Amino acid sequence: MGDRTELRLSGTGGQGLILAGIIMADAAIRDGKNSIQSQSYGPEARGGASRAEVIIGDEEIDYPKVTNPNVLLVMSQEACDKFASDLASGGVIIADSTYVQELPAVDGQICKLPISQTAREEVGREMVANVVALGAVARITGVVSRAALTEALMARIPRGTEEINRKALELGWQLAEQGSTGVL
Amino acid sequence: MSRVVELARLMQGNEAAAEGALAAGVRFFAGYPITPSTELAEIMAERLPRLGGKFIQMEDEMASMAAIIGASLAGVKSLTATSGPGFSLMQENIGFAAMAEVPCVIVNVQRSGPSTGMPTAPAQGDVMQARWGTHGDHPVIALCPSSVREAYDLAVRSVNLAEKYRMPVILLMDEVIGHLRERVVLPSPDEIEIVNRRETQEAPADYYAYRADETGVPPMANFGTGYRYHVTGLAHDETGNPTNDPDKAESLLLRLHDKLGRNLEDILIEDSRSLDDAEVVVLAYGATARPARQAVKEARRQNIKAGLYRPLTLWPFPTASVDRLARQARTIIVPEMNLGQYRIEVERTVRGRASVVGVNRVNGELIAPGEILQAILEVVK
Amino acid sequence: MMEELERYLRMDRFPHMWCPGCGNGIVLGCMLRAIKKLDLEQDRTVIVGGIGCSSRAVGYLDFNTLHTTHGRALAYATGIKLARPELNVIVVSGDGDLTAIGGNHFIHAARRNIDLTLVLFNNSIYGMTGGQYSPLTPAGKKATTAPYGTIETGFDASELAGAAGATFVGRGTTYHTELLTGLIVKGIQNKGFSLVEAITACPTAFGRRNKMKSGTEMLLWQKENAVHINRAGRLSPEELDGKIVIGELHRHEAPEYTELYDKLILNVRQETDGASIKPMKV
Known part of the structure; x- marks a missing residue:
């Protein structure tokens, strides 16, 4: 399969996970890799289960869906309960501890980070929790470069929100670094 | 950064179809919002006025289809986009476009049905509707992309074929490809072949609106250019005027079919993978071709002589190619997100010379590579 | 008079398909007189019809003609006009075609105020299929599908068009031909959506079942029951009951759709040229 990472970003509709998936896939292309992004969503614009899937690799990507993610972001308890068991052996779950309290035992790594809380308290807008999450996922997995991620982010956000998004990304990055030094 | 990396971009299937249509010269879009095709309308609403073109959101899909026929008769390349329920509503006017020979393109991003079904979930349940959705024997061209880049290319091609053969062309996408975002490098404008309708060279007094030459396609005269003639969905003679003459009515219908029949080489396109020595052939189209390709690769790794045949032109049916497969393969596996709509056509052509096996899903989910691989393993057991 | 109009007709398409006593030819004559009066260029004029007896009129006319579904x-x-706003576009439709199956398109074309002139041939019945009741069949009248008289209330198509946004609405009859011609002239001149409703007779499918056996009887009925708008204002609702009000019924000023769209294009393109939007590569 070559060098290939499958990511699933999951949570509730309205958390901006599909946009996060698009930015992640875009960043991979800016890094010169191949990537693909697909989504699954309900009829609701807000609420309901939502997930974005991204596959990043160097080769041709045939099947565009993710069955066993190497990287699983869960931003709601419901998403965690639903998807945790799909994790590929040796994969990593990044859980937003703001909303995910209970995590099952998995054959892999678990990072619990207060993603939404950080967005709310330190940026003042929970809306950017998806960007905080992106920063954390990128830092933990190394699947995209920070430069490419920043570029992709700036290209896909509304004008005038550059500053808070930049800050959110930085916070996610830091959160992951702290997490990896023992907060887990 | 190399040039290719620089030009590479993440693009959605629906966006690619819209951009392809624009690149082919579409300057009129009429549509009605429906999941999962709405992005096409949104992109057109934003892009067309910038190109001097027109977008209109009509009151329903019947009106949308009618409006693009009107605009096309007035000389503007025209497009609409919809999904299942809207596609059903368009059928009568699609028949009109076939009968009156009006170039136009309909993008149908298939979703789970029947009826309202699962609006956000994919399906390939409109394959037969694309062929026989409108009443009466009518010609149709339907193209089916399996990737974002192909959505772009086939959108260009749909517009070209519509113009060349003066008929409605259906770009039959599905929700997976429509909403999929992947890396694409688009062709530069000078790499894109653009076909425009052939306009008549006759003087107005000598012009017969429906007299075909050796191509089978009558040269066209756009409304407002000095050629006054009649366009109708009634059976008509070479002037365009209605007729009840059985011979004239029949010769019209035969010509409508013949203009495809005599140009199949130009219309049919296909793709294949590891087909040369294949004993088991997976025949797949649209999103389903992607897990099919993965399954074939995996089978090859297991030293199974499997191959992929992928029709990009679904209609007219690629009879000659499937006939070849029937002679070559022991088994043809047809995975589809429907209950076997295309498989029936494959069986009809294979006529028992190979076994034909379906892998079918109607649960709103894309078939997984493992399911197709399983089917391959079973037939070589 | 007929000879003056022959240039607008495809003479090789005659005899026409309408029954003796049918009013469609009268409405068509008024339409052609209006076109002649305005000297519309045949090459630059498109006439569009739906399905039904009246819509067949387009086949007899020497213009760019389109007989639709x-x-x-x-x-x-709407597609033709938006694609090529410089063309004159006239639409011919019957009461069933326009107000039943086409009702939604009717109110939305009026709402957009797109520059189309719609001539409604209102004969109160589906003639081509042999006499079924339409949304404009007056309550109590008989039809093959209303053998005991229809219990449905009819639309007032003219009121409906005005309420939906048409900027010109007029009604005439096949008895009042000069009025009707004048209304069609005004409808074509109006830059916006215009409805001219023509009350016409169908002795075959409507008259016979409703105690008016001939076209002449039906014309007389039009004469006796039409009240000009100028006089209607002086009559009580009771006096107007069962009457048809004719004349110019509605007019207001509003921006026309294709002009608005052309302005939109100009604005968007100026913005684009102003480099605020990067032109796409493709």
Whole structure:
């Protein structure tokens, strides 16, 4: 399969996970890799289960869906309960501890980070929790470069929100670094 | 950064179809919002006025289809986009476009049905509707992309074929490809072949609106250019005027079919993978071709002589190619997100010379590579 | 008079398909007189019809003619007009075609105020299929599908068009031909959506079942029951009951759709040229 990472970003509709998936896939292309992004969503614009899937690799990507993610972001308890068991052996779950309290035992790594809380308290807008999450996922997995991620982010956000998004990304990055030094 | 990396971009299937249509010269879009095709309308609403073109959101899909026929008769390349329920509503006017020979393109991003079904979930349940959705024997061209880049290319091609053969062309996408975002490098404008309708060279007094030459396609005269003639969905003679003459009515219908029949080489396109020595052939189209390709690769790794045949032109049916497969393969596996709509056509052509096996899903989910691989393993057991 | 109009007709298409006593030819004559009066260029004029007896008129006319599907004439015409606003587009539709199957397109074309002139041939019945009741069949009248008289209330198509946004609405009859011609002239001149409703007779499918056996009887009925708008204001609702009000019924000023769209294009393109939007590569 070559060098290939499958990511699933999951949570509730309205958390901006599909946009996060698009930015992640875009960043991979800016890094010169191949990537693909697909989504699954309900009829609701807000609420309901939502997930974005991204596959990043160097080769041709045939099947565009993710069955066993190497990287699983869960931003709601419901998403965690639903998807945790799909994790590929040796994969990593990044859980937003703001909303995910209970995590099952998995054959892999678990990072619990207060993603939404950080967005709310330190940026003042929970809306950017998806960007905080992106920063954390990128830092933990190394699947995209920070430069490419920043570029992709700036290209896909509304004008005038550059500053808070930049800050959110930085916070996610830091959160992951702290997490990896023992907060887990 | 190399040039290719620089030009590479993440693009959605629906966006690619819209951009392809624009690149082919579409300057009129009429549509009605429906999941999962709405992005096409949104992109057109934003892009067309910038190109001097027109977008209109009509009151329903019947009106949308009618409006693009009107605009096309007035000389503007025209497009609409919809999904299942809207596609059903368009059928009568699609028949009109076939009968009156009006170039136009309909993008149908298939979703789970029947009826309202699962609006956000994919399906390939409109394959037969694309062929026989409108009443009466009518010609149709339907193209089916399996990737974002192909959505772009086939959108260009749909517009070209519509113009060349003066008929409605259906770009039959599905929700997976429509909403999929992947890396694409688009062709530069000078790499894109653009076909425009052939306009008549006759003087107005000598012009017969429906007299075909050796191509089978009558040269066209756009409304407002000095050629006054009649366009109708009634059976008509070479002037365009209605007729009840059985011979004239029949010769019209035969010509409508013949203009495809005599140009199949130009219309049919296909793709294949590891087909040369294949004993088991997976025949797949649209999103389903992607897990099919993965399954074939995996089978090859297991030293199974499997191959992929992928029709990009679904209609007219690629009879000659499937006939070849029937002679070559022991088994043809047809995975589809429907209950076997295309498989029936494959069986009809294979006529028992190979076994034909379906892998079918109607649960709103894309078939997984493992399911197709399983089917391959079973037939070589 | 007929000879003056022959240039607008495809003479090789005659005899026409309408029954003796039918009013469609009268409405068509008024339409052609209006076209002649305005000297519309045949090459630059498109006439669009739906399905039904009246819509067959387009086949007899020497213009760019389009005979569409049932009810959809206005939607086809919208595409033509928006694609080529410089063309004159006239739509011919019957009461069943326009107000039943095509009702939605009718109110939306009026709402957009797109520059189309719609001539409604209102004969109160589906003639081509042999006499079924339409949304404009007056309550109590008989039809093959209303053998005991219809219990449905009819639309007032003119009121409906005005309420939906048409900037010109007029009604005439096949008895009052000069009025009707004048209304069609005004309808074509109006830059916006215009409805001219023509009350016409169908002795074959409507008259016979409703105690008016001949076209002449039906014309006389029009004469006796039409009240000009100028006089209607002085009559009580009781006096107006069962009457048809004719004349110019509605007019207001509003921006026309294709002009608005052309302005939109100009604005968007200026913005683009101003480099605030990067032109796409493709």
